Amino acid sequence: MREFAGKGNFIVTIDGPAGVGKSTLAKRLAKHLGIAYLDTGAMYRSLALHAGAGVADLSDAEMREMFTAYSYALKKEDDQYALYFNGKKIGEEIRTEKAGRLASVVAKIPEVRKALQKFQREIGEETALVAEGRDMGTVVFPYAPVKFFLDARPEVRAKRRYDELTGKGQQEKYEDILQNIIARDEQDRNRAADPLAPHENAIIVDTSELDIEGVFQELVRHCQIVAAGDK
Ligand SMILES: Nc1ncnc2c1ncn2[C@@H]1O[C@H](COP(=O)(O)OP(=O)(O)OP(=O)(O)O)[C@@H](O)[C@H]1O
Numbered sequence: 743m744r745e746f747a748g749k750g751n752f753i754v755t756i757d758g759p760a761g762v763g764k765s766t767l768a769k770r771l772a773k774h775l776g777i778a779y780l781d782t783g784a785m786y787r788s789l790a791l792h793a794g795a796g797v798a799d800l801s802d803a804e805m806r807e808m809f810t811a812y813s814y815a816l817k818k819e820d821d822q823y824a825l826y827f828n829g830k831k832i833g834e835e836i837r838t839e840k841a842g843r844l845a846s847v848v849a850k851i852p853e854v855r856k857a858l859q860k861f862q863r864e865i866g867e868e869t870a871l872v873a874e875g876r877d878m879g880t881v882v883f884p885y886a887p888v889k890f891f892l893d894a895r896p897e898v899r900a901k902r903r904y905d906e907l908t909g910k911g912q913q914e915k916y917e918d919i920l921q922n923i924i925a926r927d928e929q930d931r932n933r934a935a936d937p938l939a940p941h942e943n944a945i946i947v948d949t950s951e952l953d954i955e956g957v958f959q960e961l962v963r964h965c966q967i968v969a970a971g972d973k
């Protein structure tokens with residue numbers, strides 16, 4: 743399912759709040775469809791760790807100048823897709839609560855959003871994608887034939903994240919994770935530039951009462967409906 747009768751490559755978008763399962767489901771769906779997976783949160787996280795919160799003090803012109811020296815690339819390695827920032831593979835260093843918070847702050851800056859959205863569209867012009875983030879359906883790929891918006895109660899998302907971190911041996915308190923999720927929701931949903939919201943045609947899936955398999959089957963079912971209508 744690499745091409746679509748609509749515009750350009752076949753793109754599926756998955757948006758939603760922090761910790762709702764976007765990466766887990768996008769990766770799995772991309773593998774199932776045989777197309778690439780793009781984690782746009784990783785782009786904001788790597789930029790935030792590299793440039794720091796001080797980026798907010800730059801003028802628009804300085805910011806545009808900064809981006810001329812930056813690059814992102816999506817590469818297929820074995821059967822996985824890896825994202826590179828300035829020639830270096832993005833790894834586990836971005837997967838911390840602190841990097842998530844910093845990314846959410848940097849993501850409020852309109853010039854940052856414009857620059858990363860341009861990189862994202864260029865990647866979408868090269869290859870069919872499952873692209874996940876906050877504004878994939880609303881801003882970056884509004885013409886995508888399948889647009890999902892995942893949601894779940896903050897307490898459910900916090901518990902899943904807590905279990906994940908505990909499983910990795912990281913000792914974060916449940917209450918701190920919940921507060922972080924609530925703060926990021928507030929920031930991502932209420933910022934002036936491209937706030938988190940479902941596209942008017944998005945399929946909204948509340949995952950609070952579904953396990954990963956249940957969500958996956960729901961996403962596949964909708965992709966099949968669209969593919970059948972496209973024949
Ligand atoms: N439906 C589900 N049922 C149970 N656990 C889930 C479900 N969906 C995701 N998870 C688990 O929740 C955690 C968060 O998922 P994931 O990292 O995919 O979310 P995310 O939306 O990409 O988060 P972020 O926005 O912070 O990058 C993971 O441990 C994942 O295994």
Ligand SMILES: Nc1ccn([C@H]2C[C@H](O)[C@@H](COP(=O)(O)O)O2)c(=O)n1
Pocket residue numbers: 760761782783784786787842845846849874875876877878926930
């Ligand atoms: N398309 C996107 C992707 C991410 N962000 C911002 C907002 C998030 O809080 C932060 C980290 O994303 P995550 O890795 O948790 O998905 O990056 C955004 O504004 N737009």
